[in-house]
Amino acid sequence: MTHNLNVFAQLEPALRLPDLKQALYDADPIFLPTTVVSLHGDEHKEKRRVVQSLFTREFFRNYQNKVFPNALKETLEPVVAEGRGDLSKFAYRVLVNLVADASGLDRDHTQEQTDKILLIIGKLGKAPTMGQMIGGNREAAIAEIVDALRIFRESYYEHSAARRRALIAAREKDPSVELPDDMLTRLLQAFDGRIEEDQLVRDTAFFILAGAFTMANGLQNTMWEILSWCKKHPETRQKLLDDPGLMQKFVWEALRLHPASPVARRKALCPVHLPNGETAAEAEIVDINIAQGNRDPSVFGPDAAEYNPFRELPRKVQLHGMTFGAGMHACVGRILAAGIPYGAGMEVDEGTEYGTIHLVVHALLSAGADFDPANPPTIDESTTRKHFHSFPFVVRKAG
Numbered sequence: 222m223t224h225n226l227n228v229f230a231q232l233e234p235a236l237r238l239p240d241l242k243q244a245l246y247d248a249d250p251i252f253l254p255t256t257v258v259s260l261h262g263d264e265h266k267e268k269r270r271v272v273q274s275l276f277t278r279e280f281f282r283n284y285q286n287k288v289f290p291n292a293l294k295e296t297l298e299p300v301v302a303e304g305r306g307d308l309s310k311f312a313y314r315v316l317v318n319l320v321a322d323a324s325g326l327d328r329d330h331t332q333e334q335t336d337k338i339l340l341i342i343g344k345l346g347k348a349p350t351m352g353q354m355i356g357g358n359r360e361a362a363i364a365e366i367v368d369a370l371r372i373f374r375e376s377y378y379e380h381s382a383a384r385r386r387a388l389i390a391a392r393e394k395d396p397s398v399e400l401p402d403d404m405l406t407r408l409l410q411a412f413d414g415r416i417e418e419d420q421l422v423r424d425t426a427f428f429i430l431a432g433a434f435t436m437a438n439g440l441q442n443t444m445w446e447i448l449s450w451c452k453k454h455p456e457t458r459q460k461l462l463d464d465p466g467l468m469q470k471f472v473w474e475a476l477r478l479h480p481a482s483p484v485a486r487r488k489a490l491c492p493v494h495l496p497n498g499e500t501a502a503e504a505e506i507v508d509i510n511i512a513q514g515n516r517d518p519s520v521f522g523p524d525a526a527e528y529n530p531f532r533e534l535p536r537k538v539q540l541h542g543m544t545f546g547a548g549m550h551a552c553v554g555r556i557l558a559a560g561i562p563y564g565a566g567m568e569v570d571e572g573t574e575y576g577t578i579h580l581v582v583h584a585l586l587s588a589g590a591d592f593d594p595a596n597p598p599t600i601d602e603s604t605t606r607k608h609f610h611s612f613p614f615v616v617r618k619a620g
């Protein structure tokens with residue numbers, strides 16, 4: 222039997238139940254089940270501590286002020302020169318470069334390399350949906366993932382890990398040697414020699430997938446909602462550019478309506494009492510429906526299913542709802558993606574964490590991004606997530 226939780230107030234308590242184990246990726250035999258998002262108990266705690274240790278204030282500042290502007294410039298310049306772009310490609314190009322830097326992949330930043338990582342992510346992206354595949358499709362997906370991990374290892378992981386290993390060894394002799402601040406360095410420091418190399422490859426590849434896929438989806442949905450809003454309320458565009466708090470509301474409201482991971486799936490390790498009053502017997506599945514809970518009218522009001530960044534919320538409820546999960550697997554990249562809650566009267570400086578989606582949306586709106594009137598976005602209707610086949614947009618031409 223599968224238990225379904227979809228009332229907002231039940232989502233977080235369910236995600237915090239210690240005897241419910243990750244089950245969303247059980248159908249994938251090779252990639253996700255051994256990464257942090259699937260581990261349980263002490264094994265999970267240890268790996269999560271390492272992953273989380275990357276996200277310090279210093280990391281955010283460096284990322285926002287140094288890494289981000291370069292990655293953005295690289296991707297935005299050709300679009301501005303052309304006067305147009307396709308957000309379904311632009312989003313991945315800009316975000317994959319950012320996440321690849323945070324992961325610790327040494328690259329020469331050519332378009333060709335970016336496209337190669339995108340190809341790898343496209344193949345690895347089959348893993349989360351393998352549960353719904355049958356027969357030949359499943360065999361083909363497994364072959365693609367094996368292939369993607371091989372290309373990832375040969376093209377990015379091996380030389381990046383070798384350089385970091387050499388630096389870690391040099392630092393043991395000379396503490397003044399500086400280490401890169403990225404995921405791969407942290408993983409090597411914690412686990413090198415203790416877990417097999419292929420596992421380190423999977424851990425690094427998962428980090429890229431978790432960051433790029435979700436943020437690209439969030440960015441496209443946010444731009445779609447904001448541009449649709451600005452069509453009806455043209456005066457909002459300038460206000461969004463001037464007021465970071467207002468922009469955050471617009472981003473978070475879009476993330477509430479379009480969670481990248483609509484359902485969290487768990488399996489009971491023993492009989493477990495659920496927040497909806499049911500008891501899950503051992504090995505039964507519990508589906509925690511984030512997408513539906515995020516539209517619960519008892520929390521978000523009678524217009525919960527609509528885009529309204531100005532809605533009033535009960536205390537302690539964030540406008541992005543449960544989009545980043547909660548409990549042991551709560552998203553470690555939340556601040557990187559969506560920033561810290563922006564409060565009235567908050568002191569703002571160059572280190573204020575607005576989050577990556579906020580920064581990219583700001584850059585796009587500043588460049589005058591708008592729907593392309595001749596080419597409306599096309600949406601893939603085959604999945605419950607709102608996923609864009611194409612999202613043409615125009616910007617002001619440079620010069």
Ligand code: HEM
Nearest residue numbers: 257258431432435436439481482545546550552553554558
């Ligand atoms: C809009 C962007 C994002 C969304 C909506 C999102 C959503 C989520 C959700 C719902 C989970 C929990 C999954 C579960 O409970 O089964 C999760 C976990 C995770 N996320 Fe994110 N995420 C985003 C961005 C990022 C970024 C940018 C990174 C890293 C660069 C990241 C890294 C992770 C990791 C490592 C986990 C696993 C944590 C663990 O299992 O302990 N995410 N994310």
